[in-house]
Amino acid sequence: MADQPDNNRQPAYVRFKNGTCYDIEVIWINFHKKEKSYCILPSEKFLDVNTYATHPWIFRECISKSRMVVNGKEVFMARPWLEEHKRLKFSHPINVPLRTMVLIEMPVIELRQLCLLNLAKILTHEDEVKTLEIPIILQRELVQMICNKEECKMKLTN
Template sequence: MEEQEVSREIESLRSLNADVGTNIRFINRSQQSANAWWLDYSGNPVSYGDIRPNHLLNMNTYLTHPWVFRASNGAKLLANQQDVYMPAAATEYEEDGNPKFLDVFITTPVYSLQDYCLMLIRDLVCEDDYGSLNIPESLKRDLRTPPDLLKELRSINSNRR
C-alpha cells in the first residue's frame, strides 16, 4: 500500500498542530518493552524507541499529538488505559516555573484468550512450523497474520466516526 494512501485512510487520527506544548513522562508498567509511536501530521506512526519495563521516557509534546504503544511482538499496550493517548495540559509547575511532567502509565490490556494464545504460539513456534500444528486452519491463518499497527489505526479511526 502506498504511503499517501495509508495517510488518507488514517488521517483523522493524526497530529493537528504544535501550538500548546506539554511535558509527559511515559512510565512502562507492563512486563515487556513498550515501543512508543507518535502519530505525525499525516497520521503515520513515527517510532520514538523502546521503553523497557519499569523505565520511563520524558517527552516534550503537544496537546494535539496522539501516541500509541506496542509490545515488541506488536501486541497493543495501553497508555492511561487508552488505546490512543492524547496529551493533557500540564497544570502543575516546578519551583523554577517550568511545567511538571505528567505521568502516563503504559500497561498491558486484558487480551482475549485467542489473542493471548496466538502471541504465545508465535513466541514458541517457528513460523515455518505453523502448518504442522494440530489446530484449525483458521487459527493457522491468524498465526500468519501478526499484529499490524497501521491496520489497528484504521480500525480505531473507523470506530471514531
C-alpha cells in the same frame, strides 16, 4: 517532530512507562493523521518524551500489533506541564518542567488472542508453528505474529 507549524504549542513533558510484559511500539500521530513510529519500548522500561498537548500518541504491542491503553483509552494526549503543576496543587513554584508519568497497559483481550501472543513470544522461528497441532488459521496468525516480532527486533536494534 514538527511536520507542520502548531499555533497552540503548549509543552508537555511525559514519561511513558511500559507496564506490560511485552515490547511496545510508541507511535506519534502527525498533523496529517499518519502514524510515525517513535521507538520500541521494552517491557517494564520507561521513556522520557518532550511533546506538546496537541500531539496524540498511540501504543501497539509489537507481536500482535494490538493497541495498548493509557487510562483506559487507546489515544493519549498529554496535558501541558503548567496545567499538570496546577492540577497536582503544588504550593511551591517549579522552575523545571514537571514530567508526568504515563503508564501504558494491556487492555482486556480475548483468551484466544492472549494464548497466541504468548506462543508467539516463546517460538523463535515460523517453522516451529507447523509442529503444533492447531488449526491452520491459528498457524497463519502465529506465523504473522512471529514475523511481527522479528520486525520489532530489527527496529529495536536500529
